[in-house]
Amino acid sequence: MKIERAKGTKDVPPQEEIVKQEILDSLKTVFKLYGFSPLETPILERIETLTAKYTGGSEITKEIFKLSDQGGRNLGLRYDLTVPLARFVAMNPTIKLPFKRYQIGLAFRDGPIKLGRYREFWQCDVDIVGSKSMLADSECVKLTFEFFKSIGLKTFIEINNRKILDGIMESLEIPEKERNNVIIVIDKLKKVPLEDVKKELKQKGLYDKQIKQLLDIFGMEGNNAEKISNLRKIIKSDKGYDGLDELEQIFKYVKNKDLIFKISLARGLDYYTGTVFEAFTQDESVMRSSLAGGGRYDNMIGGLIGNADMPAVGIAFGVDTIIDALKASNKLKAKKTVTKVFVIPIKAEKESIKLADNLRKQGINAEVDIMGRGISKNLDYANSLDIPFVVFIGKKELKAKKFKLRDMISGKESLLSESSLIKRLKE
Amino acid sequence: MKIERAKGTKDVPPQEEIVKQEILDSLKTVFKLYGFSPLETPILERIETLTAKYTGGSEITKEIFKLSDQGGRNLGLRYDLTVPLARFVAMNPTIKLPFKRYQIGLAFRDGPIKLGRYREFWQCDVDIVGSKSMLADSECVKLTFEFFKSIGLKTFIEINNRKILDGIMESLEIPEKERNNVIIVIDKLKKVPLEDVKKELKQKGLYDKQIKQLLDIFGMEGNNAEKISNLRKIIKSDKGYDGLDELEQIFKYVKNKDLIFKISLARGLDYYTGTVFEAFTQDESVMRSSLAGGGRYDNMIGGLIGNADMPAVGIAFGVDTIIDALKASNKLKAKKTVTKVFVIPIKAEKESIKLADNLRKQGINAEVDIMGRGISKNLDYANSLDIPFVVFIGKKELKAKKFKLRDMISGKESLLSESSLIKRLKE
Structure with a gap:
């Protein structure tokens, strides 16, 4: 029998899982x-x-893993955490608003396997349900900056508003039924050559002039205020103006030079209705996968409830791409074990176990030999896992009521009483 | 369209999820x-x-949720965390031993829905791979006592050894091929009436005399040492002696009056080969579901690798039954929110946002009105979520450079500077 994982899945061994946790x-x-x-x-x-x-x-529903239960009911594995949130809110009509929840969980997509893409992956979402105010969107943006600051990763956030994109397309007289398709093409601007995007837009039925105008707008230079001001002249649509107003409010609430108005940012999902944003690392050497992304989806929950009004906005963090970015920036300290100290008995099993128990009582992560090995094999084990400290207990030490502590990095050894040992390991 | 969950699944709303976390x-x-x-x-x-x-x-494989991927490969949702651990070890032959890992994850079983039983449930496992020593089993037992002590739940652990059960059955001349079936019946002793167990054992082909002897042994009185000593006289089998020796070693390593030798403890799973144990609450008023359980399974990993020798022992904690036991013991403090303080602006939106940001920088979980509500509606919200503190910011406060803090439990209000406010909220 072949021993394999399911295709498109991975194991996360301790040296990676400790960091992920x-x-x-x-x-x-x-x-x-x-x-x-x-x-x-x-x-x-x-x-x-x-x-x-x-x-x-x-685009997403065709990648659902489908299955059924013993009663023949048709089920699927969730592909994100947003649809289940909408279902939860729909089933709990008396919930207090704003409903601010986070969820960290696995999502599943039976898609093609590419490098770094898995069929089972973690999502970490925050969402605010019930507030129309741009204050809600701003909290999501601020929280994103705060998180990346806390892990020492320099990032910038690109922001846009679907209403602005709609307004642009309306002003360029792109037919309404084509607009969602155009958004999906626009979304590829970062990944595929410009010529391919032009070709695809032409296939969607856009005139050369419309394509040129669209790409000119997306290529617009200037700071956030200048872009907004320029667009106020180009856009001829109430929806577009609303989008610009909303974006201006967010810039008022979030004063951060790394928040950048990106007119071509679309995000592929159907359900966005207003603000959209994506976070990227500032490290130029790293492939620019988005580390987090989200936006406003005012129709999904209401749609599930049935015509009710239920605005919502949120952001999802991709823990795998964040780890990749940390690795690329040399900010990642891999650890092979959580253990701080390994106790090696030299014909003093009982006393070694007792010491390990006492260290644990003091909140120190401790292991003790459970293999009945000799000193050198125990040292090999501690070395192979980069355990920072080792304690030896033998007859000599027991007689002196001391323990020999070895710092495995410096190699320095010291003979310490139990209380000094604990103090040292707690440092 | 009906909005429902999948049958046998549940949502865990914040007031329960905070405790679970x-x-x-x-x-x-x-x-x-x-x-x-x-x-x-x-x-x-x-x-x-x-x-x-x-x-x-x-018994378990018939409850697997089966599905396939787009390539037609046959997959299943894992039903525990032990089999995947065995697969991981089999695929990583150079792993350092002992391999001590924990895993907290969901498992799935498409079984009948009973009260408190779900088709998707959390398992929290620790396992030690690579050590034959009873020191490994003892570490699992000690860790279990430590955990329940840390959450303030008084428990006892029942312990047995499959080799002892085998030895008893060998001594009673119960045919080898029936022994696993007998173990499954024995496992029901806690849950079904004695008469039913007798009947089932008879159906398995046991003579009345064998059944009587078996039940006499299970009903044996005395402390751990007495039971071991009595069994040494009854058992006539090397395997049985080994089991008694192993158990004696564990009692030597774990000195705890709440570790109880239970001769009839079997645990239903096929893969156990030695030690088995289960933890229960001491609270008599609570239904005695096991809170944690595990044991030694020396053949599973080796079997997957193919005839290799790879001993292992572990224990799994059931977080749902633990929560139920805490609830029943009135040890559970439900929280509706993680928020410590809610900032209410009285025509001072900008300043309120700034204060919330400053509190967060100090590590204080803070919310601020994002609905544009009036004072009383904001107070309603804070009340409904049991948020412990509210801060008001209005013109008067701004002028005095002070903030009005209300303790929502006592109702007491104080006018504080920002630094005093932070100090108070950090207490």
């Missing part, structure tokens, strides 16, 4: 600072929920 | 104190892995 803890800390509480929803959802109108759209 | 954090802390590092394996596994020999056995 630290990043997740940092995310949770920032989420809580902004008053987001945790929610958990199941991975299994009814297929009707996952494919409902206003949810992910056809 | 705290329990998971306590578990992680204790796991790390004992030198267990985190591992993550995927939820999707190949069906061949999940149904391999030496894994869960037919």
Whole structure:
């Protein structure tokens, strides 16, 4: 029998998982600072929920892992955490608004396997349900900056508003039914050559003049205020003006030079209705995958409830791309173990166990030999896991009521009483 | 369209999820104190892995959620974290031993829905791979006591050894091929009436005399040492003696009056080979579901690798039953939000946002009105979520460079400078 993983999945061994857990803890800390509480929803959802109108759209629903239960009910594995949130809010009509929740969980997509893309992946989402105010969008943006600052990763955030994109297209007289398709093409501007984008736009039925005007607008130079001011002259649509007003408010609430108005930012998902944003590392050497992304989706939850009005905005962090960016910036300190000290008995098993227990009582992560190995094999083990300290306990030490501590990095040894040992290891 | 969850799944709203996260954090802390590092394996596994020999056995594999990917590969959702651990170790032959890992993750079983039983549930496992020594089993037992102590839940642990059970059955001349079936029946002793167990044992082909002897042994009175001593007279089998020796060693390493030798403890799973244990609350008023359980499974990993020798022992904690036990013991403090303070602007939006930002910089979980509501509606919101503090900012306060803090429990208000406010909220 072949021993393999399922295709498109990965194991995360301790030396990577320890770091991932630290990043997740940092995310949770920032989420809580902004008053987001945790929610958990199941991975299994009814297929009707996952494919409902206003949810992910056809690009995503064709990648759903489908299955059924013993009762023959049609289920799917969730492809994001936003649709389940909408389902939760729809089922809990008396929930207090604004409902500010975070959720960290796995999502699944049965898509093609590319480098760095997995069929099972973590999403870390914060969302605010119930507020139309740009203050809500601004909290998401600020929290994003705060989080990346907390892990020492220099980032910038690109921001746009779907209403501005709509307004531009309306002003260029691009037919309404083509606009969502055009947005999907625009979204590729970063990844595919300009000529290919032009060709695709032409295929969507746009005239050469429209394509030129569109790309001129996307190529517009200037700072955020200048771009907004220029667009106020170009756009001839109420929706477009609304989008510009909303964006201006966010710039008022979030004073940060790394928040950049990117007119071509679209984000592929169907459900966005206003603000959209994406965070990237400032490190030029790193491939520019987005580290976090989100936006406003005012119709999804209301659509699920049935014509109710339920605005929402949120952002999702991709923990894998964040780890990649940290690695590329040499900001990542891999650890092979959580253990701080390894206790090696030299014919003193009972005393070694007792010491390990006492260290643990003091909050020190401690291991003790459970293999009955000799000194050198135990040292090999401690070395191979980069355990920072080792304690030897033998007859000599027991007689002197002291323990020999070896700093595994410097190699320095010291003979210490139990209380001095604890003090030293707690440093 | 009906908005429903998938059958057998549940949402965990903030007021429950906050507590669950705290329990998971306590578990992680204790796991790390004992030198267990985190591992993550995927939820999707190949069906061949999940149904391999030496894994869960037919009782479990018939409950696997089956699905396939776009390439037509047969997959299943994992039903525990032990089989994936075995697969991981089998795929990583150079891993350092002992491999001590913890994993907290979801498992799935498409079983009948009973009260408190879900098709998607959390498992929190620690396992030690590579050590035959009873020191490893003892570490699992000690860690279990430590964890429950840390959350203030009084528990006892029942312990047994499959070799003892085998030895008893050998001595009673119960045929080898029936012994696993007998173990499954024995496992029901807690849950079904004695008469039903007798009937089932008779159906398995046991003579009345054998049944009587078996039940007499299970009903044996006395402390741990007395039971071991009595069994040494009854058992006539080397395997049985080995089991008694192993158990005696654990009692030597773990001196705890709440570790109780329970001769009838079997645990249903096929893969156990030695020590088995289960933890229960001491609270008599609570239904006695096991809060944690595990044991030694020396053949599973080796079986997957192919005839290699790879001993292992571990324990799994059931976070849902732990929460239920805490609730029943009135030890559970539900929280509706993580927010410590809610900032209410009285025509001072800008200043309120700034204060919230400053509080967050000081590590204080803070929310600010993002709905543009009046004072009383904002107070309603803070009240409904039991947010402990509210700060008011209006013209008067701004002029005095002070903030009005209201303790929402006592109702007491104080006018404080920003630094005093921060100091107070940090208390």
